[in-house]
Amino acid sequence: MGMFRTSGYDRVLLNLRVMTVELAEAVRNQISAVLEAFEHGEAVRDCEQRDDVIDQIRDSIVNRSFDIMSLQQLRSQDLRWILGFQRMAQELERVADYACDIAELSELKPEGNWSPDIQRMAKQLLAMTNYTLAILKEEVEITIDLTDQDDLLDHVYANLKVALLEGSQTKSNDGQLGLGLVVARTLERMGDHIVNVAETLLFIRTGSRRLAGEFPVTTPDGANLRRQ
Numbered sequence: 001m002g003m004f005r006t007s008g009y010d011r012v013l014l015n016l017r018v019m020t021v022e023l024a025e026a027v028r029n030q031i032s033a034v035l036e037a038f039e040h041g042e043a044v045r046d047c048e049q050r051d052d053v054i055d056q057i058r059d060s061i062v063n064r065s066f067d068i069m070s071l072q073q074l075r076s077q078d079l080r081w082i083l084g085f086q087r088m089a090q091e092l093e094r095v096a097d098y099a100c101d102i103a104e105l106s107e108l109k110p111e112g113n114w115s116p117d118i119q120r121m122a123k124q125l126l127a128m129t130n131y132t133l134a135i136l137k138e139e140v141e142i143t144i145d146l147t148d149q150d151d152l153l154d155h156v157y158a159n160l161k162v163a164l165l166e167g168s169q170t171k172s173n174d175g176q177l178g179l180g181l182v183v184a185r186t187l188e189r190m191g192d193h194i195v196n197v198a199e200t201l202l203f204i205r206t207g208s209r210r211l212a213g214e215f216p217v218t219t220p221d222g223a224n225l226r227r228q
Contacts, residue, residue, distance in 0.1 A: 102186055120152070157185055
């Protein structure tokens, strides 16, 4: 009987990961649809409907987590697992909200033709999302520190702030720079949340939020560096 309870309890815990994979795939698909439309200057359809589904999955994960904590006698390692997946659900849902914001912002520039830097940010964000999803699905090991990947998004956003200030001083194209800055800020915040998901995954597995020792860092152009 005890073995049956433990086995059933383990399956309940593992189901949190299954539900989070479903959520992450829904968020990735949302991002892909939004960024594809964003790149081509197309309207995004069904963004709010997809976001409602994402909210429902998030709520299911959070509620399931509370149920487990209230009904089960937790083992020492279980709390990290439960709270970790609960946090990832919240982070992923926030990414989806920002994706809808990008969809709305893209309507202000129906011709598309976003700057190369912003397009680069979008591609980097999607690559970070795909990598995090692959980790969550246990298709790859955690070998890349996404904090370094996120540096590109931070760098572009910082450069656009400088460009906006310089443009304001010369009264040059303030509106387009301002819109680009808002888009860049939104992409940068999405990247922060994806990093939080990856770090939480690492914490669940190792108890640490950052990779230790020497690890590969893949730059946006695909080159590999080594970092200590």
